[in-house]
Amino acid sequence: MTAPAWTIPSVRAALEAKKVSSRELTSEFFACIERRNPELNAFLALSPDRAFAQADRIDAIIARGEQLPPLAGVPVAVKDVISTCGVRTTCGSRILENYVPPYDATAVGRLESAGAIVLGKTNCDEFAMGSSNENSAYGPVRNPVALDRVPGGSSGGSAAAVAAGLAVAALGTDTGGSIRQPGAFCGIPAMMGTYGRVSRYGLIAFASSLDRIGPFATTVRDVASILAVIAGRDSSDSTSVPVPVPDYAADLDRPVRGLRIGIPREYFGEGMDLIVRQKVEAGIRLLESLGCVPVELRMPHTDFAIATYYIVATAEASSNLARFDGVRYGLRVPGATLLDMYKKTRGRGFGSEVKRRIMLGTYALSSGYYDAYYLKAQKVRTLIARDFAEAFQQVDVIITPTSPSPAFRLGDKTDDPLQMYLADIYTVTGSLAGVPGISVPCGKTPDGLPVGLQVFGPHFGESLVLQLAYAFEQARGSSV
């Protein structure tokens, strides 16, 4: 890559030094997108009007010599399951092909209030259901690191856009790994905060009790800066939590010496690529060299996580996706009767993976099956959360691989949904437990494919997670 990799601090410095105007920088990014997007397919929609209007506001602030807001002029991309007022939001689905939200998601509003520039909407698996971005109705995203590989999913477009330098940062959503796994596949840091840390208002729900909005960026510091802006209680989301938001970026430099890092044995078993194991184990040794103390852990309910996740998530999805019925917005395929219209609209509007999950979820909630599936899954979910709670009695953070393999080839797993589901095996646990987690790059395979290391922290332990990730990132950078 030839273009200088912009970061939040470098954008700020350039604007303050008047080396570039916000409008010029924004144009530069749109030009970059125009060049690269045809092959990457990371963006589904661009919002130049909105972006330039915001850039002009920033330039006016600079002209007046006023204090710049924290994300002034930072070009960002937003996953297409997050509502943007006046900008088409499809969720990667045919059923919302023409849907333009009349309101902004809280996270988007907060980014813009902090001065960020929303460039456009990024491709994703349909309704965030997938682990490779191949379930988008608008075609797969290609991994900028290796174009024949998937970028991961479901927030593949956001990950690819940031990794390719088409945005300084991006918002993704994580339900079972949809931020962390693409972050790992594309070789950039990617984080989900504690459930309730970031408002879900405006996030088009896949699984309400699991969905979280979180940032992608090229540095841990930038991830921390974005998270600090979007986090915090929102009166529009009852499940957002009124816990104060620390200045994450300011806390990054705290020493990690003496931190106890938990290594759960269940995450280093069968099914993991050898190279991933080697890289993650090397990462753990690097942390050890920084003074962290590894502690071997048992998290006995880990094996049930995938099954639990696919019951809870699909059950909620079957209800959340009921509103796409052709009555008020989005696709409507006319039918002879109301029922006929419903069937045709949903039949043609949804892709096969979405239909599969609606079927699974509907079944799990059906009378006579509810206790055996949904209720049982909720109980196991509690046990998995307890595994985490108990682990955090012994350790400060938990270290695992993000994904059992590096980015796989497009088409490799599309015929085998179960194989695809297993790509989330190390990420869904944290999703079910509601704890914060980050994926940070921890080296590359001989083919040059990035490997991710995942850090889980206790509830609202984002600062700790970020500190560790930052120390790791800095140590790796200096050891290269």
Next chain:
Amino acid sequence: MSPGILARYEPVIGLEVHLQLRTGTKLFCACSTRFGDPPNKNTCPVCLGLPGALPVLNRGALDLAIRAALALHATVHERSRFARKNYFYPDLPKGYQISMYEMPLATAGWLEIPLDGATKRIGITRLHMEDDAAKNLHEGFPDSDRNSYIDYNRCGVPLVEIVSEPDIRSPEEAYAYLTTLKQVLEYTGVSDCNMEEGSLRCDANVSVRRRGEDKFGTKAEVKNLNSFRYLQHALEYEIERQIGVLESSGRVEQETRLWSVAAGRTEPMRSKEFAHDYRYFPEPDLLPVHVSEALKAEILSKMPELPDAKRARFLREFQITPYDAGVLTTTRALADYFEAAVNAGAPPKSAANWIQTELLRRLNDAGKEIAESPIAPAALAELLRIIERGQITGASGKKVFAKMFETGDPASKIVAAESIGQISEAEIERACREVVEKNPDNVAKYKAGNDGVFKFFVGQVMRATRGQASPQLVNGTLKRLLS
């Protein structure tokens, strides 16, 4: 069907009542609940169920629901939970209703209904909160033969559903239950209970069994009982229908039936319309509802006086008849009016009489509610005090009342302007003397012991004074002159 056959069966009825809570805004968003606004005026991303929008519970609605539950002597649970009830229909923009299922707000209450001069206690199974659906409009548009329209103003309006135990044994009891329930909830300010505007809706679970049997028969759910009249008709019809089925050796189907006002009968709904598996599950977008003892105590402390308590107090404090107390406490507004008049100095007994006769009649003629009365309680009190003092007669008082109702002027002003103040004792004395002098025959009859003729003298004096003389004074004066 012969009364003999009907008498062999006992109906078993439970009612499910939906009431709109009296809040300014909807259950999960800040949109207005105002009735009658232009279609789809009061909508937002939340109540339209737009993708990504999330519900936030209206605290005011929760407080009202708790008040309703406490007024019905129900146990309000420390922890309850909203749940999603999933089904597809165009009036349901989210594809699910946010209701309560396994963990309702309150359970195990009761309501006492008047029955044959005594009372009967009807159990209340549960009370829970939910959001209302939109309104489908199938008529009144140029293209109504092809298209339907949807008005989402009502969508998201807060409701409570109150489910009774199957303790009701006749359509009359059902009527009494609904009337009493309405009265209690109106009193507590929980709901307007306006059936025309759809703020009170009722479904019934009906079965019949042979008298003496313990087991319940198979029940049918009858929907659309949205007026007190329909309720009784529909229940009578449905009871007879089920008895008819059993008498002809048939089996009552467990089904949902719709009361057809036009046909005057219940009709089965097409199975597809109700054969739902609602797939209830806890609403993940809302936190569980916590109701502390402190909140319950606070709501209870602010609970308005309930009808039974008010009736008893009126009897005790104002010495009016039980009948009057019953009528005057029919609605809280009427009771408040009565009490305000008494507090402003009206004699309780005459206030009770005047309100029930003059005021209610004229309000009824004018199509007005008590709250819209042109005569304020204090103004009525002034009039009744003038009458009590003997300044004007009751008969004149009625004329003054009419004028007050018409103009809104105070009684004193009308009495002064129309010079209908009662005439002086001297004038009465003169009139009485004149009548006695002009009717020697009748004087003789009276003196001979014919007391009945006394009325004649009174009548004559009243006529001479155009009804403005104080009857007591006239009586006294005549008795003196004739003795």
